[in-house]
Amino acid sequence: MRKALHLNLRVDPTQYISQIRNVPGYDYIHLVRQSKFMLDMSLLNDKVYYLDEIFSPKEYVKRNKISLLHAHHGQLGVLLLPFKDETKLPLVTSIRGRDATMANQPVGYLENMKMLFERGERFFPVCNYLADRLIALGCPPEKIRVLYGGVDLDQFHYRAPNIESSSQNILSMGRLVEKKGHHILMQAFQKIKDKFPNATLTIIGGGEMEEQLRSLAVQLELGDSFRLLNHLHKSQVREQMANADLFVAASLVASNGDVEGIPNVLKEAMATGIPVVSTNHAGIPELIMNDKEGVLVQENNVDALAGALEWMLENKALWPYYSANARAKIEQAFDLNQQLLKQASYYDELLGGY
Numbered sequence: 001m002r003k004a005l006h007l008n009l010r011v012d013p014t015q016y017i018s019q020i021r022n023v024p025g026y027d028y029i030h031l032v033r034q035s036k037f038m039l040d041m042s043l044l045n046d047k048v049y050y051l052d053e054i055f056s057p058k059e060y061v062k063r064n065k066i067s068l069l070h071a072h073h074g075q076l077g078v079l080l081l082p083f084k085d086e087t088k089l090p091l092v093t094s095i096r097g098r099d100a101t102m103a104n105q106p107v108g109y110l111e112n113m114k115m116l117f118e119r120g121e122r123f124f125p126v127c128n129y130l131a132d133r134l135i136a137l138g139c140p141p142e143k144i145r146v147l148y149g150g151v152d153l154d155q156f157h158y159r160a161p162n163i164e165s166s167s168q169n170i171l172s173m174g175r176l177v178e179k180k181g182h183h184i185l186m187q188a189f190q191k192i193k194d195k196f197p198n199a200t201l202t203i204i205g206g207g208e209m210e211e212q213l214r215s216l217a218v219q220l221e222l223g224d225s226f227r228l229l230n231h232l233h234k235s236q237v238r239e240q241m242a243n244a245d246l247f248v249a250a251s252l253v254a255s256n257g258d259v260e261g262i263p264n265v266l267k268e269a270m271a272t273g274i275p276v277v278s279t280n281h282a283g284i285p286e287l288i289m290n291d292k293e294g295v296l297v298q299e300n301n302v303d304a305l306a307g308a309l310e311w312m313l314e315n316k317a318l319w320p321y322y323s324a325n326a327r328a329k330i331e332q333a334f335d336l337n338q339q340l341l342k343q344a345s346y347y348d349e350l351l352g353g354y
Contacts, residue, residue, distance in 0.1 A: 001026065002025065002347070003028065003065055004023065004347065007031045007070070007072065009073060011044070019094070019147075019343060028047060029049055029066065030047055032048070033052060033079070057083045058086050066087075068350065070093075071092070093120050095124065097126075097260055100125060100134050101133060110137065117137070120143070121143065122144075122145055123144050124146070124147040124343075126149050127261050127282065128146055131146050149261070150339035153337075159272060163317060167245055170244070171244035172248045173204040173237070174205050174263060174265055177207050177209060178256075179258045180249075180251060182209070182213055183216055186201065186226070187220065190222060191303070196310075201222070206230035246312055246313070248276070248305075249266045249278040250279060250305060252300040260284070261282060262287050263284070266287065266288075270326035270327065273323045275323055276294035279296060279299035293322060294326060295312060
């Protein structure tokens with residue numbers, strides 16, 4: 001069995017574990033820069049190593065019988081270039097968001113990326129939108145293979161929406177950062193709250209905007225209709241999803257230029273049958289066609305999002321249509337097993353197959 005060496009930002013359950021540890025036909029080594037990036041010790045095993053403890057890449061590759069290098073962000077691809085030069089192994093780089101833009105990047109980032117475009121063999125953006133951004137930055141199109149992040153359909157079981165229920169629970173999840181658009185969602189919810197007095201909005205996540213969002217909730221007088229939850233166990237998150245009537249991802253381009261690829265939580269909500277509302281942002285239109293798999297509105301637009309929430313709450317009869325189409329879209333294009341097989345085929349393409 002061939003073996004890929006993966007360099008990732010950190011080791012924790014959010015860091016694309018399947019695309020490292022479950023690629024069919026490929027064993028793995030999970031590399032992080034230093035031990036401080038080993039954030040979840042329960043994931044530590046004899047395949048986790050630290051880049052700063054490797055003193056001879058050539059000897060390390062030979063001893064571990066590594067066939068390919070895979071960096072899981074643009075800046076990590078740049079970091080692996082000296083490793084690649086010494087070992088002569090092919091280098092693949094996944095591109096997940098702002099590493100395809102100049103958003104909040106250090107001086108010299110574009111020059112480093114152009115060097116990576118020239119010397120790296122393949123680039124795996126997580127959507128076509130980011131593929132186009134890579135090409136605009138100078139990446140040769142023939143080096144690009146779009147690889148969507150997949151959903152484990154064995155974990156996210158479909159359940160048709162209950163249109164007879166009187167509940168109106170709106171859910172959103174994601175890091176509390178500007179590009180997630182939680183502040184826009186809260187303002188949109190405030191606009192419809194009086195018309196739907198039983199409606200609730202729950203946001204699950206943690207991050208730098210927590211205090212700002214809590215202050216905004218007070219300012220908007222959302223009261224008991226709003227909850228901001230973080231540090232929830234997986235079982236609690238799934239309980240919240242099971243009780244949700246609508247899922248909203250209000251993604252937008254942040255003021256520093258940061259963007260999404262396609263939010264994984266949006267795919268998961270669609271897989272479980274929750275009707276979705278989102279924005280025409282980055283790769284999201286590749287996942288959702290407006291008025292087919294859900295409803296899309298212009299990003300960073302409070303009135304448009306409020307209108308979409310009102311429409312969905314007034315048209316419950318359409319939820320099964322949206323929900324069934326959304327599940328079919330996930331099964332067709334975003335199934336984890338299919339994406340892992342595609343990833344293995346891209347590796348084989350580089351290494352000459354078996």
